[in-house]
Amino acid sequence: MSDPVLDVRGLAYAYPDGHQALYGVNLHVHRGERVALLGPNGAGKTTLVLHLNGILTAGAGSVAVSGLPVAKDTLQEVRRRVGVVFQDPDDQLFMPSVRADVEFGPANLGVRGPELDRRVVDALDRVGMADFIDRPPHHLSFGQRRRVAVATVLAMEPEVLVLDEPSSNLDPASRRELADIIRSLDVTVLMVTHDLPYAYELCPRSVVLSDGVVVADGTTRDVLTDDALMRAHRLELPFGFDPRTIPAP
Amino acid sequence: MGASHGHHLHVHGHSPVHHLPAHTKIVALVTFVLVVVATPRQHAWAFAVYAALLLGVVGLARVPFGHLGRRMVVEVPFVVFAVLLPFVASGPKVQVGPFSVSEPGLLASWGLLAKGTLGVLASLTLAATTEPRDVLAGLERLRLPQQLVQIFGFMMRYLEVVTGELKRMRIARESRGFRARSLGSWPALASTVGALFIRSYERGERIHLAMLSRGYTGRLPMTHTLTATPAQWRLAAALPAAALLTLAAAVTL
16 A cells, blocks of 8 residues: 555644643545544644644654655645645735735746646636636635635645635535535545534545544544544534434435 | 725726836836926926826826826825915015915925825826736836835735724624723724734734745745836836926926
């Protein structure tokens, strides 16, 4: 078997103020998988995500991306391989036009000329936003901005897409459109979310992080139907949603 | 909120003025304004020629005069100062209607008003015919330091986000019965500003993270360099060149 796309071993991290967020996390994600990362607020999900592309450096343990260890001299390549889409698209889209924003990532990697144009158009096509290429981001709707945020990362042709709360603040139609887009991408996905039906719909596998450790790792159906586990880690299904009555997608 | 926003300065169009590369227009604007400022104020007819030239450009760009007229109000504080000048300046007095005003003050006031108005009108014309992001690209092309260009760029991008945040905070304040009526409400207003500062600072940190995540190393990548043909430079130079000739004529005649 080839190297996992994400290989996290014994990862521990404490913030400079002394607050320890991760206590030995193990996580393996293989090529083509879509994995949901679940857990209550403050479980360390965002801290874990920031280790995956080397924004934070492991206190103990290791992170490797397709066999490449995350270290100072590999940061640029790691950030190409791991595309993180942050929760607030206004944080992600900081350039004056959609085109400039989608160009930003690949241009940092040294891509120029027709290849750059191809990547930008291609990435925007994949999220259905090609018609908005010359618009300023702040003139788009929230759902459109989130899709452009996904495109800014797709243009870097990453091996794994990390989505932080992809469905937050979306209206139901935008939420479904984004699900269709995520399903249509042939890329490995790690999705941090509180939206359990969304996790069930999109991710065959779920990992539960609680108090800085992985407490469950299995099929999303098994995780969501384990009442004791769910209760112990402040996870609750929304009213009326019962995965037992819904066939796995 | 909308009226204060930069993008409302722009008037979409396809005139020759719109199509000129931004950096040629910026150079033309700066040169034109320098010539206007350098003109001694007693040559009133030279200012009339400048105004005619500038209005010619506005006409060529097909920017509605009403659009520029309304935006000329930014000049008002300046006008007030210029109007007060003849009353407060010293020197020999002249009688204007019922008022006795200072003659050098009157002259200075006229000079300020004429030069200021021409400068504002010229800047508005640039803004009306150039998208804000093109102005930015033009400044970058003219080798303005990257940091400054980046700061302008972020300002443009986040002005609306921050004003939106401020507006939501105001609505939340007023929804709880707050009315800014007296000095007593200043602490609440001050903490709003404080909270906005903290929020913007934190947003800045998150944006930086998002930039690092996409391989940012401290410089914005230059992807498209603006280029101008000699013909475009000549076209852009027409206005400042005509102004310069006028100045030369005014000084030698």
